[in-house]
Amino acid sequence: MASDIHISVRTLVEHVFKSGSIDARFRSQTALLDGTRIHQKIQKNYQDGDLKEVLVSTEIEYDGLTFTIDGRCDGLLFHDDKIIIDEIKSFSQPLDQLEAEGYPVHWAQAKMYAYIVALDKELEEIDVQLTYVHVETEEKKSLRQTYTFLELTRFVMEVIASYAPYAKLLNDHRLKRNESCRELAFPFKTYRNGQRKLAGAVYKTIVDKKNLFAKAPTGIGKTISTLFPAMKAIGEGELNRIFYLTAKTITRTSAEEAFARMESCGLCSKTVTITAKDKVCFQEETNCQKDICEFANGYYDRINDAILDILSNENHLTRKVIESYARKHTVCPFEYSLDLAYSVDAIICDYNYIFDPRVSLKRLLEEQKKSTALLVDEAHNLVDRGREMFSASLSKEPFLQLKKEYKGLNQSIYEAASKMNAWFIQLKKSHESQKEFVLEQLEEDFLEEIRQFAMISEQVLQLDTSPSLLETYFKVNQFIKIAELLNDHFIIYAEKERNDLKIKLFCLDPSKLLQQMGKGFRAKIFFSATLSPLRYYQDILGGTEEDYTLNIPSPFSEEQVEVFIKPLSTRYRDREQTKNAIVTVIQSMLTRRPGNYLIFFPSYQYLLDVYEQFKQADDTTQTLIQEAGMTESKREDFLAAFKPDQTETLVGFAVLGGIFSEGVDLIGDRLNGVVIIGVGLPQLCFERNLIKDHFASLGKNGYDYAYVYPGINKVLQAGGRLIRSEQDHGTIVLIDDRFLQRQYQQLLPIEWRQFTLI
Secondary structure, three states: OOOEEEEEHHHHHHHHOOOOOHHHHHHHHHHOOOOHHHHHHHHHOOOOOOEEEEEEEEEEEEOOEEEEEEEEEEEEEEEOOEEEEEEEEEEOOOHHHOOOOOOHHHHHHHHHHHHHHHHHHOOOEEEEEEEEEEOOOOOEEEEEEEEEHHHHHHHHHHHHHHHHHHHHHHHHHHHHHHHHHHHOOOOOOOOOOOHHHHHHHHHHHHHOOOEEEEEOOOOOOHHHHHHHHHHHHHHOOOOOEEEEEEOOHHHHHHHHHHHHHHHHOOOOOOEEEOOOHHHHOOOOOOOOOOOOOOOOOOHHHHHHHHHHHHHHHOOEEOHHHHHHHHHHHOOOHHHHHHHHOOOOOEEEEEOHHHHOOOOOOOOOOHHHHOOEEEEEOOHHHHHHHHHHHOOEEEEHHHHHHHHHHHOOOOHHHHHHHHHHHHHHHHHHHHOOOOOEEEEOOOOHHHHHHHHHHHHHHHHHOOOOOOHHHHHHHHHHHHHHHHHOOOOOOEEEEEEEEOOEEEEEEEEOOOHHHHHHHOOOOOEEEEEEOOOOOHHHHHHHOOOOOOOEEEEOOOOOOHHHEEEEEEOOOOOHHHHHHHHHHHHHHHHHHHHHOOOEEEEEEOOHHHHHHHHHHHHHHOOOOEEEEOOOOOOHHHHHHHHHOOOOOOOOOEEEEEEOOOOOOOOOOOOHHHOOEEEEEOOOOOOOOHHHHHHHHHHHHOOOOHHHHHHHHHHHHHHHHHHOOOOOOOOOOEEEEEEOHHHHOHHHHOOOOHHHOOEEEO
């Protein structure tokens, strides 16, 4: 019976030495920068014989468990017949604002290293040194203490004793989990067509430590077909953790339901769903400062008990469950879910917790990644989301407002904001005749000014809670972070917006950065019903020639769907002239085939124009219209109106690529037909043309990459709402003359190509 616990020194001490509040963590996380450069600079000054990046490891028996504890010590120094453990920490805040005696968690980390070294070298005492370094000035502050081996032994055993209840809980659970995974049978009586093939491909991908790009049609049950083999891989010791990544709330619900079904078949697993902070925050306004939020103040004083409590009593940590325990223990529900993510078997969350360099779960160490698989649902969404995650912008207006706000109030912020405002004014003047223009590079002077602004803002925010300063500070930090990533896949451009000027670091091609952020994981499975053309998605999502690919044909017959094409122009210049003809097509369909229909438009304004015309021609048919910024309850009401066996026709007007065009299941007679107006092309704009030109310069079809492929994906997603099971039948009407062109025809599903021209 396994009873080994393998843990890094850093993870151990971070678990045990938690104190303060979330806003204290905010300070340390935003201040604690990537210290690689500082570490290397300090280590270069070590004397001959000193060692850097020293791997240390030991085993400790406690309460029936064997703890294997390891880590990498920054420095092992040999001075004046003494051995010194050197732990280097880099900060951006002034060193005089650091705790005079250093931070307990830093001492704890260094003392753990000291214990392991002293044990290994049979030392009676050893020196421990914390070296704090300012990232800008490189000013140093060193703190040193001498410890006897006996003192270190007592300290280490106290740490282990504090950690042991949690470790035992996890160990006992994982033994049960592994056994249940091994015995788990597929939770349905039979596999649907294509399901077994997808499940087998996912399992093989995990075993072979590869990546998989799978185009699997709507309705075969992709969620269970990916989660089931992943859990089986856990049972066979191939994995220890799964991330189920998605962009939509509704697909997170599908994952939760899949785990509940497997649990009903004997699976013992723990899952957590991470919900966005603004959705789960208990306050009317999200503000994590301890003076304002009781759930933030003293968070770390209570979080370990909260984690033990929920893990001892619950398996599926959904939003509702987390909120209940968060209120019980007075902890922030969002931060609670993040801390729980390191303790469970599966995390259901948005893409950004893995791929966004500003948000990702950074405590997931490389060793843990090796036993973690990523299941990327609706992976077609990751293209634009990737561009968004790796892009950042700054505008002139916030700096002008801060300049006005802090004049006579705080000279340092006033001057820093004034410099930024002046830079934007100068840039605007130098391109007076251009609304949009590309910059070859960011001037080093400008980068230095925004770094100075960030550093000064951080100091002021220690005491000042100004929302405008905090928001601008975050924007600046994001900009700095993305500026560090700039490469040939980016373009820098500026855009005038009335009196304002925005500068944007725009990621044209997210492939390399998605690949980099996903590096180290055991396997990555990208799947979607509309991962077509497959080579395009493999290219732009960071795939390689070594990746596995899978294209599963639709399990549904051509007889289940009747496709019509009406060759009208829906191009912007022709919309007014063809509007009446579109309404006539819709009316004719409703007359001949009454039922429930969804009609999708390429833009909201186009939707409103046709809707108005439709209502003038037909004021009796019941209609629904997608509203801008619909709440979750309104979305649910919209979908609930699509009932089976209705006697009256219902028509829902919605937007292509919007909330109702994917992830929506209206099975059977709840939906009888779908009308798709246009080929879904994104609106012609400066950014899309930059994407087009970029890929064209690489010898690829830039227009397809920027417009056609993203557009047709929206069409396929919308059409996929119709046939969701073997029993479904319905009608698809495609309105646009381009659907008859070979370029678009070859991108349509095979079962759509047997169409009738109307």
